Amino acid sequence: MNRNAFNIGCWLVAVLWTAGYYASAQILDDSTKLVYGPHSTRYIEEDNVIYNDITFTVIDTSSINTHRWSKPEKSQYHTQDLGVSGTALRNIYYTMPYLIGVRSGYSVYVPYYKSIHDFKYYDTKSPYSRIRAAIGGRNRTVVDVGFNRSDSSNFNIGLDYFNYNSDKQVSSKGRNDRLVKNEGFDAYLAYFTNNRKYIVMANFSRMKTNAVDQGGIDTLGTNLGYFDRDAKVRLANASSEYLKRTYHLYHQFSFNQAFQLFQVADRSYEYSKFTDADLNTDGSYFDTTYFSTEATNDSTFFETFSLENGIKGSLGPLFYSAHYRYRRYTFTWGTGDSDTLNFKNQKPAGDGIEHYIGGRVRYNFGDDYQLYGGLDFNLNGNQKLWGKLRFKNLLANFTTQQYEATYLEKAYLGNHDYWVNDFKTIKALQVDGSYRLPMKKIGFVTPELSFTTVTDYVYYNKKAVPTQIDGTTALLTAGAKLQINPAKLLYIEAEGLYTTVNGTTTEAFPVPQVIANLNVYLHGINFNGHLDWQTGLDNHWKSDYFAPDYRVSTNQFFIQDRFNVPAYLITDFYANVKVGRAYVFFKFNNILGAFTKETYFAAPDYVGKRSLVDYGFSWMFFD
Numbered sequence: 267m268n269r270n271a272f273n274i275g276c277w278l279v280a281v282l283w284t285a286g287y288y289a290s291a292q293i294l295d296d297s298t299k300l301v302y303g304p305h306s307t308r309y310i311e312e313d314n315v316i317y318n319d320i321t322f323t324v325i326d327t328s329s330i331n332t333h334r335w336s337k338p339e340k341s342q343y344h345t346q347d348l349g350v351s352g353t354a355l356r357n358i359y360y361t362m363p364y365l366i367g368v369r370s371g372y373s374v375y376v377p378y379y380k381s382i383h384d385f386k387y388y389d390t391k392s393p394y395s396r397i398r399a400a401i402g403g404r405n406r407t408v409v410d411v412g413f414n415r416s417d418s419s420n421f422n423i424g425l426d427y428f429n430y431n432s433d434k435q436v437s438s439k440g441r442n443d444r445l446v447k448n449e450g451f452d453a454y455l456a457y458f459t460n461n462r463k464y465i466v467m468a469n470f471s472r473m474k475t476n477a478v479d480q481g482g483i484d485t486l487g488t489n490l491g492y493f494d495r496d497a498k499v500r501l502a503n504a505s506s507e508y509l510k511r512t513y514h515l516y517h518q519f520s521f522n523q524a525f526q527l528f529q530v531a532d533r534s535y536e537y538s539k540f541t542d543a544d545l546n547t548d549g550s551y552f553d554t555t556y557f558s559t560e561a562t563n564d565s566t567f568f569e570t571f572s573l574e575n576g577i578k579g580s581l582g583p584l585f586y587s588a589h590y591r592y593r594r595y596t597f598t599w600g601t602g603d604s605d606t607l608n609f610k611n612q613k614p615a616g617d618g619i620e621h622y623i624g625g626r627v628r629y630n631f632g633d634d635y636q637l638y639g640g641l642d643f644n645l646n647g648n649q650k651l652w653g654k655l656r657f658k659n660l661l662a663n664f665t666t667q668q669y670e671a672t673y674l675e676k677a678y679l680g681n682h683d684y685w686v687n688d689f690k691t692i693k694a695l696q697v698d699g700s701y702r703l704p705m706k707k708i709g710f711v712t713p714e715l716s717f718t719t720v721t722d723y724v725y726y727n728k729k730a731v732p733t734q735i736d737g738t739t740a741l742l743t744a745g746a747k748l749q750i751n752p753a754k755l756l757y758i759e760a761e762g763l764y765t766t767v768n769g770t771t772t773e774a775f776p777v778p779q780v781i782a783n784l785n786v787y788l789h790g791i792n793f794n795g796h797l798d799w800q801t802g803l804d805n806h807w808k809s810d811y812f813a814p815d816y817r818v819s820t821n822q823f824f825i826q827d828r829f830n831v832p833a834y835l836i837t838d839f840y841a842n843v844k845v846g847r848a849y850v851f852f853k854f855n856n857i858l859g860a861f862t863k864e865t866y867f868a869a870p871d872y873v874g875k876r877s878l879v880d881y882g883f884s885w886m887f888f889d
Contacts, residue, residue: 302392302888303847309386310456312467312516316587317628318523318580320462322389327886329798330789333840333851335400335408335882336875337377342761342783343806343836345377346813346823349868349875351406352378352432352446353477354816356823358777359765360718360741362694366648366667367620368595370568371674372538374821375475375508378430378448382514382532385469387456388414388422395887403855403878405433405441420458427451435876436483437499446477466517472510479504479540479818481551482871492873493864500551500871503544504562504818509537523580528587530574539565540680540819552682552819556606564680564819565600568673576625588625595620597673604679612686613677621645634658648691659702666695671724674820675732682819689734693721700747709750714763716743725774726824730817737770741777757802759785773825778808798844806836815870826870834858834866836874849884 308322334340336351347355354374363369388394398410407429414424430448433441450473457466481500483492490497511534518528542548542562545555576589596617603610626640638654650667671689678685698716705711721738745763752758761783767775787802813831814823840853859865860877868874 304886304888306391307388307394307888309388311386312383315465315467315516315518316528316578317585318526318578327798327844329800329842329844329849331785331800331804332842332844332849332882332884333804333838333853333880335402335880339804343781343808347868348816348872350432350435350445351402351408351875352430352448354821354823356814358781359743360720360775360777362665362667362696363669366642366650366669367593367622367644367646368570368597368618368670369672370536370538370566370597371672372508372536372566372568372821374823375448375473375477376510378450378475379473379510380426380428380450380452380471382469382471382512385452385454385467387454387467388416388424389419390414390416390422390888391419392416392888396885398882398884400851400880400882402432402880404435404876405431406878406880407431408882420460421456423453423455425451425453434478434480436495436497436873437480437502438495444476444478445480446475448473448475450474463520464517466515468515469512470514471512475506475508477506477508479506481548481818482816482869483873484871492867492871493876501542501548501818503548504540504542504551506818506821507537507539507541508821509535511535518578525577525579528576528578528589530572530576530591532570532572534568534570536568537565538821539563540821542681542819554682554684556679556684557601557604557681562681562819563600566674567598568596570595574622583630585628586625587627589623591622591624593620593622594618599677599679601679606679607684609677609679609684609686613679614673624650659704660699661701662697662699664697666693668693671732671734674822675724678820680819683730683817685731687732687734689724689732690722692723695719705750708752709748709758711749712747714743714745714747717741719769720775723771723774726814726817726822728824728826730815730820730822730824735771735774739767739769739772739775741775742766742768755788755790757787757789759783759787773812773827776812776814776825778811780807780809782807796846799842801841802839804838804840807833809833813867813869816872823869829867829870831867831870834874836866847886847888851880851882853880854878855880 304325304327307325310322314321337355338345338347344358345355346358347353355377394414396412400408410428412426414422416422428450432445434443434445452469452471454469479501484498484500485491488498513533515531518526520526545560570593572591572593574589574591576587578587598616622642622644624642629637636656640652642650648668648670652665655662668691670691676687696718700712700714702710702712718741719738723735724732727733743763743765748760750758763781765777765779784805787800789800791798810830810833812827815826816823835858837857838853838855839857842851855875856865856877865876866874
C-alpha cells in the first residue's frame with residue numbers, strides 16, 4: 267500500500283471516529299428527539315413467512331469480526347479461490363446442490379451473487395441507509411450500499427448496490443489494471459395487510475462479472491519466481507464474462523391460521539462467455555483447437571421459469587405445506603448447431619419441462635424442541651428428502667437426494683473443449699450433527715460430526731473433462747468449535763476439522779485432512795455501549811493437499827496430482843472499532859509473509875494474499 271493511500275485511510279478513520287462520537291453523544295443527550303436507530307430497525311426472511319413465523323429480528327450492530335471481508339475469510343477458509351478476492355470460488359467440502367433438476371453448471375462466480383434466499387425484508391420505522399467499504403492493499407476493494415424505506419409497518423422497499431474489484435497482483439501494468447470486477451444491484455419489497463390476510467414479497471437481483479484469466483504463474487524459462495510481482499503468467503489475452511439475473515415473487519392468502527394458499531414464481535437467466543483475443547500468443551496453454559487458431563469466442567445461455575402453487579397452515583404445534591411446481595428451461599450452446607464432431611446431433615435436447623410435487627412439516631415440542639422435514643420429488647425421477655432436529659443444545663440434519671448432472675457436464679463444445687456424456691443420476695446421503703457443551707461460566711465447546719456418501723459422482727478429471735465414478739465414496743469429517751472467555755476482555759474462538767475419504771476414486775474429493783482456525787482477541791464495550799472494540803490475531807492453517815486446478819475456458823475446477831499445495835499458516839492482525847453508528851477496521855494480512863517474503867498457494871500456480879494492509883468502514887443512517 268502506498269503512503270498516500272495509508273494517509274487517506276488514517277484520515278478516514280479519524281473522521282469516522284469523530285462523527286461517530288458526536289452521533290453517540292447526540293443520541294445520549296437528545297434521546298427524546300432521535301427515537302429511530304438500530305433498535306427500531308428489524309427484518310424478516312421469507313422462510314419465516316413460509317412457516318407462519320411472523321417474527322422480526324433486530325439488526326446486528328456488533329463489531330465482532332468485521333475485519334473479515336473476503337469470501338474465503340468469511341467462510342473460515344472452507345472455500346478455495348484463486349488467491350485474489352473476487353476470483354473464481356468453490357467449496358472445499360462436498361455440498362449437495364440446492365436444485366435436484368436441470369442446472370447450467372456455471373457456479374464459480376455465483377457465491378458473489380445475492381440469491382433469492384439471501385434477502386431480508388425490513389420494517390425500518392424510518393428511512394434506513396447503510397454503506398460498507400473495504401479498501402485492500404494493491405487495490406482490492408468492496409463497496410456495498412443499501413437503502414430501505416417504509417411508509418408504514420406493512421410496506422417496505424429496498425435497493426442495494428455492490429462492487430467487488432481487484433487489480434492484477436502479478437504481471438500488472440499499474441494501478442486500475444483490473445483482474446476481476448463483480449458488480450451487481452438488487453431491489454425488493456414486502457407488503458403485509460393490516461390483518462396479515464395477504465402477504466407479498468418480491469425481489470430482483472443482477473450481477474455481472476468480468477475477469478481476466480491469467481492461467482496461473484509460469485516460472486518456466488524465466489528467473490522470476492512465484493512470489494515476484496513481475497512474474498510471468500500463462501495467458502495474456504484471455505477473459506471471462508458471467509451474467510446472472512433473477513426475478514422472484516412469493517405471496518400468500520390466509521383464510522385462517524390452519525389454511526393458506528401460496529404461490530411462488532421465479533425467472534432466471536445466466537450467460538457465460540470465454541474469449542481469447544490472440545491464440546498466437548496464448549495457444550501453448552490449450553492442448554486442442556476445434557474452430558479457430560486465431561481467437562476464441564465461446565458462450566452459453568441458460569434460462570428457466572418456474573411456478574409453484576401450494577397450500578399450508580398451522581394446526582397447533584404442527585405446520586404443514588404441500589406444493590406442485592412447474593419448471594421450464596432452455597440451454598443454448600454458442601456452437602450448438604456446429605457440425606464439428608457431429609455435436610449438433612449428439613448433444614442433449616436444449617429445452618424441456620420439469621414437474622415437482624412435495625411439501626414440508628414442522629412440529630414444535632415446546633421452545634426447546636423442533637422437528638423439521640421435507641420432500642421434493644421430480645416426476646422425471648429425482649427426489650430430495652430431508653429432516654432436521656433441534657433439541658436444546660443438539661442439532662442434527664439428514665438429507666438424501668438424487669440429482670441430475672449439470673448441462674455443462676453432459677455436453678460441451680468450445681474452441682478448446684469437447685465432450686458428450688450420458689451420465690446416470692447422482693445419489694447422495696448426508697448426516698451431520700453437533701452438540702453444544704457449556705464449559706462452566708467461560709463459554710462452550712461444540713463437537714461436530716458429518717458423514718456423507720456419494721454414488722455415481724460426476725467430477726472434472728485431470729484432463730479437465732467431466733467423468734463419472736462407478737461406485738460409492740464416503741466422506742467423514744469430525745471436529746469441534748470452541749468459544750470461551752477465560753479472562754476479562756480475552757476471548758478465544760477455535761475450530762478444528764479432520765476429514766477422511768474412503769471408497770471409489772477418492773481423488774475426486776480433494777479435501778485437506780486437517781483445517782484449523784484460531785481467533786484470539788480482546789473485546790470490550792465502553793461508554794454505555796457507544797464504543798465497541800475488538801483487536802486480536804486471526805489464524806488459519808490447513809494441511810497440504812492436491813488442491814484443484816482451474817480450467818479458464820470452461821470456468822471449472824478440476825482435480826490434479828502434479829502440484830501438492832503445501833501447508834501454510836495465515837495470521838492476520840486486526841482492530842475493529844464501532845463508535846455510535848460508525849464502524850472502522852484495520853488489518854495487517856499474513857504477518858508471516860512479511861518476514862519470509864513469500865505467501866501460500868490458493869491453487870496450483872496461483873499464489874494467495876500477501877502481507878498487505880486493509881482498512882474499511884461501515885456507517886448506518888436512520889433519517
